[in-house]
Amino acid sequence: MFEVLVYLFENYFEANIRPDQGTLERELSAAGFDQEDIERAFDWFSALENMTRDTETQATREPRGFRIYAEQESLRINAESRSFLMFLELAGVMQPSQRELVIDRAMALPDSPVTLEKIKWIVLMSLWNQNKANDYLFIADAIFGDEHPTLH
Numbered sequence: 001m002f003e004v005l006v007y008l009f010e011n012y013f014e015a016n017i018r019p020d021q022g023t024l025e026r027e028l029s030a031a032g033f034d035q036e037d038i039e040r041a042f043d044w045f046s047a048l049e050n051m052t053r054d055t056e057t058q059a060t061r062e063p064r065g066f067r068i069y070a071e072q073e074s075l076r077i078n079a080e081s082r083s084f085l086m087f088l089e090l091a092g093v094m095q096p097s098q099r100e101l102v103i104d105r106a107m108a109l110p111d112s113p114v115t116l117e118k119i120k121w122i123v124l125m126s127l128w129n130q131n132k133a134n135d136y137l138f139i140a141d142a143i144f145g146d147e148h149p150t151l152h
Contacts, residue, residue, distance in 0.1 A: 001037040001040045001041050001044065001109070001110055001111075002109060002111065002118060002121075003033070003037075004028060004033050004037050004038055004040075004041035005041050005044060005045065005121070005125070006121055007028070007031065007033070008024070008028075008041065008045065009121070009124070009125055009128075012024070013125075013128070013129075021042060024038075024042075025038055025042075040110070044105065044108055044109075045125075047104075047105070047108065048101070048105055048125065048126065048129060049129060051101045051104065051105075052101065052126070052129045052130050055095075055097040055098060055100075055101055055130070065096065067085075067086075067096070067099065069082060069103075072107075073103060073107060075112070075113070076106070076107060076112045076113055076114055077103065077106050077107075077113065077114045077119070078113045078114065078115060078116070080115075080116045081106075081114060081115065081116045081118075081119040084116055084119055084120070085099050085102060085103070085119065085123075088123065093127075094123070094127075098126060098127075098130070101126055102119065102122050102123055102126055105122050105125075105126070106118065106119060106122055
């Protein structure tokens with residue numbers, strides 16, 4: 001399913017091409033994706049869009065806090081990924097509500113563990129979906145660049 005999300009993002013959503021769902025389903029099937037994965041990807045992205053609308057109503061500056069991950073979250077989202085989310089929040093790229101959106105979408109993936117690469121893609125899709133172009137470019141560099149960001 002995750003491969004479908006990345007394919008959709010790279011080929012359609014990032015370029016603001018939004019064909020209807022039927023057209024997308026046919027094209028994804030022709031590209032070799034399984035119908036069940038296609039449907040789950042549409043559901044996943046639809047939930048992302050709905051949650052994005054909910055987070056947009058929150059204040060632009062949310063109070064900072066310390067996030068304690070539930071055991072199930074810690075088992076599915078590896079330490080490197082959790083550290084990356086903390087880095088983004090401390091760097092001011094993401095607000096706590098955006099972090100929670102990313103965690104929710106990571107937990108909604110069918111496979112485990114959720115690797116750093118997948119977290120970066122989820123963050124990228126989330127920020128793009130929220131029209132955060134500058135933050136989006138930062139994450140795109142983090143995904144495709146060779147260097148790993150660090151806090152000093």
